[in-house]
Amino acid sequence: MQDGEVIIERRGTAGVIRLNRPRALNSLTLPMIRAITEALHAFAGDSEVASVVMAGKGERGFCAGGDIRALHESARAGDGLAGSFWREEFRLNHVIASYPKPYVALMDGITMGGGVGLSSHGRHRIVTERTRLAMPETGIGYVPDVGATWLLPRAPGETGTWLGLTGLDIGAADTIHARLADLQIASSRLDEVIDALSGLPRASSSGDVDAVLQALSEPQGESRLRQNAAMIDRAFGFDSVEEILTALANEEGEFAAETRRVMLTRSPTSLKLALRLLRAGRGSASLAECLGRELGACLQMLDNPDFFEGIRAAVIDKDRNPQWSPASVEAVQASTVEQFLKPAEPPLSL
16 A cells, blocks of 8 residues: 555565654644554465564654544534544554554654554664653643553653653653663664665564664653653652642752643643642553543543533634633542543443
């Protein structure tokens, strides 16, 4: 398949899947999710394919996440597309995490939301000097999904809590520090990566792929999150958003002050629910358990006014001035958070 929103090809022994919506930063649609899933199953059963590469078309972004404008319109219309999108996207995330062949994600440029789901669950995760990764959902009245509540709690200390609540974007070194990627390779060498993988023998192992990637890798720079790890662990170790905000107010330095300022612009309901989901993810036994819990929360989001208001402010009116309801974390009732934790009906089938 050489045209359309997903380009699928076999180059030597490498199966290559390339997202092809560069003007939309390769944001995902339901047909794209289905095309990627079909391609992964086909490559898994193809004895000529030794590894699979996931990449994005264009220089600006690997994948900016799901097409939130389409999700917004679906939620308004009540046509069920949003629910179908999340169900099939989460199944795809699980396929990637359990993929039987070496799976290489080239996280070049913007990698956010659903883009993290396409990459960080894989076995070989590559960042470049252009990588900007984030789980920005609390800023649009939503919550971290695509299995992020499994990934983020497994970052060092409270790094994942910081990422999930602030929604701030990070670069290559921070992404590797957060265990969401493995190696940095210059963006100018990504074609070399695919060429080298395409020349591997059919029976190549994950170790053979690692050797190729290591040979092309470069040292990453300093991680800002690592430098501020002690403060992050102190402030984000609490199990309530109110306590975290108070702890940040008592910390010295611009990093803590910036973190607190950003959190105060996020949806209070999303902050409380995100923290609850992240803590639940920390105690979960599997990615599947987290995906099932996330789906229940996502489906409840379709009745959440902050979800519509956040997307309106971000991508429809673009005034960047959402009016959250309620407007403060103190005003969010525990019962409100609980309603988002209802199991999905029907449950997620993986």
